[in-house]
Amino acid sequence: MAKVIHVVAAAICDDRGQVLVARRAQSAHQGGLWEFPGGKVEVGESRETALSRELQEELGITPSDMRPLICLTHHYPDKSVCLDVWKVSAFTGVPEGKEGQPLAWVAVDSLNPDVFPAANAPIIKAVQLSELIAVSPAVATHEEARQWLKQQLAGSAGILQLRLPDWQPEQRMAFAIEHATDVEAAGKQLLVNVPVSSFRVGTGLGLHLPQQDLMSLSQRPVPVDTLFTVSCHDIKSLQKAEAVHADAILLGTVLPSASHPDGECLGWDLAAQMISSVRTPVYLLGGMNSDHLSQAWNAGAQGVAGIRSFL
Numbered sequence: 001m002a003k004v005i006h007v008v009a010a011a012i013c014d015d016r017g018q019v020l021v022a023r024r025a026q027s028a029h030q031g032g033l034w035e036f037p038g039g040k041v042e043v044g045e046s047r048e049t050a051l052s053r054e055l056q057e058e059l060g061i062t063p064s065d066m067r068p069l070i071c072l073t074h075h076y077p078d079k080s081v082c083l084d085v086w087k088v089s090a091f092t093g094v095p096e097g098k099e100g101q102p103l104a105w106v107a108v109d110s111l112n113p114d115v116f117p118a119a120n121a122p123i124i125k126a127v128q129l130s131e132l133i134a135v136s137p138a139v140a141t142h143e144e145a146r147q148w149l150k151q152q153l154a155g156s157a158g159i160l161q162l163r164l165p166d167w168q169p170e171q172r173m174a175f176a177i178e179h180a181t182d183v184e185a186a187g188k189q190l191l192v193n194v195p196v197s198s199f200r201v202g203t204g205l206g207l208h209l210p211q212q213d214l215m216s217l218s219q220r221p222v223p224v225d226t227l228f229t230v231s232c233h234d235i236k237s238l239q240k241a242e243a244v245h246a247d248a249i250l251l252g253t254v255l256p257s258a259s260h261p262d263g264e265c266l267g268w269d270l271a272a273q274m275i276s277s278v279r280t281p282v283y284l285l286g287g288m289n290s291d292h293l294s295q296a297w298n299a300g301a302q303g304v305a306g307i308r309s310f311l
């Protein structure tokens with residue numbers, strides 16, 4: 001197989017929910033499409049140095065705050081690329097198209113994968129998705145569930161998952177529907193963990209499926225505009241998640257946690273290796289809290305998910 005070309009690229013984000021994109025020259029590979037600025041890593045260069053050099057060459061800026069966002073390999077008919085994408089939250093200089101390329105600041109939520117190269121769909125997801133997922137604890141009453149939700153609406157997690165294992169799926173669904181508008185008004189996304197047969201599309205909610213439910217799917221169970229996440233614990237389920245086009249994966253258990261104190265854990269190295277085998281954004285689960293974010297990003301993850309950690 002042909003050599004895979006290592007490419008670094010930047011999702012340059014401002015604090016108003018916009019990202020900077022550039023239009024590739026007509027004559028270039030994937031010409032005329034929009035891209036995240038960046039280019040090929042040169043021999044002997046670190047990823048960070050390559051990204052700084054490319055952003056200086058293409059935009060005339062120097063990144064001052066950057067961290068890994070997502071890494072994926074894509075095989076085009078004519079070449080294979082490993083796209084190593086970083087999130088840049090601060091930079092010096094004023095971006096201009098140094099190679100004559102048009103630039104645009106686009107609202108993250110309106111990024112359209114159809115105008116980017118085929119490899120970019122998961123990158124766009126990664127740019128759009130939050131870095132923290134809060135999973136609800138196993139509470140018994142509606143009042144406790146409401147309290148948890150209220151706390152989370154003021155918290156840092158952008159995605160909330162209603163698990164409520166002791167409730168009937170219909171109760172879980174009804175509770176989620178009842179609170180969907182509050183969650184949306186707080187600028188967050190609400191996922192409900194119910195079997196596909198209990199889920200209702202068009203309610204503004206997203207669907208989360210445990211590994212066992214994932215393994216029985218033959219295709220994506222909800223439309224593309226409905227957030228769809230899955231839990232995975234092994235390589236086979238990761239492959240299934242990709243095959244059914246999940247938007248994100250929760251991979252665990254990484255470290256021992258209160259809910260799994262002495263179960264078998266993946267540990268950081270195996271988790272990183274598993275993440276590198278997929279292109280879908282992956283959240284690490286199990287013993288994780290927001291202090292683990294940097295380590296999770298360095299392992300190639302989108303972020304972390306936790307039950308007790310974000311209270």
Ligand SMILES: Nc1nc2c([nH]c(=O)n2[C@@H]2O[C@H](COP(=O)(O)OP(=O)(O)OP(=O)(O)O)[C@@H](O)[C@H]2O)c(=O)[nH]1
Nearest residue numbers: 007009028029030035036037038039040081117119120
């Ligand atoms: N920069 C960038 N490249 C991308 C993206 N998506 C994607 O598939 N690619 C592919 O990754 C490769 C990146 O190469 P590039 O053309 O930016 O490389 P470069 O800046 O070093 O350009 P050069 O070869 O003209 O010196 C191309 O094959 C391009 O089609 C993206 O979002 N940003």
Ligand SMILES: [Mg+2]
Nearest residue numbers: 037038039040
């Ligand atoms: Mg380039």
